[in-house]
Amino acid sequence: MKGAILFDSTKCVGCEACVGACKEANNLPTAIDPKLTAYTWTVVEQRNKAYVRRMCMHCETPTCVSVCPVQAFRKEANGPVVYDASRCIGCRYCIMACPFGAPKYQWDRAVPIVQKCIMCAGRIQAGKEPACASVCPTGATTFGDRTQLIGEARARLAAAPKSYVPKIYGLEEVGGTSVLMLSSVPFSSLGLRTDLPMAPLPMLTWQVLSKIPDFVAVGGAFLYGIWWITNRRAKVQEALAQEAASQAAAKH
């Protein structure tokens, strides 16, 4: 099973039970920051008369995993993108690379680490739901198998086409995410990015990196060719000069 979270904005009443449960499950300080920080891994924002959750989207092909030079991030087979603080060197490339702005840095610490929602990977391992899904009193946040949740989302769109924007956010964005969202208002008005490519972002890097071996091989052969030609010319010149010199010596 590949775990995923379906967030239905039309069901959310903004009670923030998910935020509280997240704090408790992950032993975070109880003070709730208005935006995502290293100590608040999910927030509920009110935008365009609707509520929307902010959290790590747990991409299927995560950019943070791709860019991390020490493999501190890892995409688990059962859904979550997890982080190993003991490997982190604090380069913060993940923070720059994430299209959703999920990883946050402990700016107030002497030895900071990066923090973000980990979809309660430990709870999933133990057969439980993520804390946010387990406490949601309206069923706005639900946890389940990604394929089944996509089916559920499609069923909701088909059952009440007038109460939804006909789109499942996260189905294809950046190659798909393990957090899927439904909304009654355009996703851009909820502050979600709608300019993202439908292909995984690490593909951009791969498109360049995959050409480098060819570039090196062809470039090397080309440079060797130039060197061979110039070198031969020099040798010919040298041989001609020697020949001329020996002929001149024979005449005298």
Place this chain on the structure above:
Amino acid sequence: MTPSCETPRRRRTVRAGWRTAALWVAGAAFALGTQAAAQQLRLPPDLVYGNADASPGKVVFSHQFHVGVSDKCTACHVKLFHLLRPTRRVTHSEMEAGKSCGACHNGQMAFGPTDPAGCTRCHAGEGKSS
């Protein structure tokens, strides 16, 4: 009075009547709506406090009632009570010092432990939740 004077007045009364009716309908719809919304919430069952020997009666805490006080679960969770596991019960004197229920039930934000209405305001016994 001439009929020409009466007509606008009657029209005004009729219009006012309609307005009142519309208000009532809207009010009823709103009340029903909020009730329906409250019923849709999947809330934990009532919590029963009061195992102490000297307790004048069990205290029953109702989530259903308290969600009407604040629209954020985070008003009480997680700084006062856990969400995922039971919270350690505190003594009455700890509560009077501002822990647990006493964070709000302090006589200022909500009625306090020394409320003139007496202990039964909280210690109502099982079956009566608030």
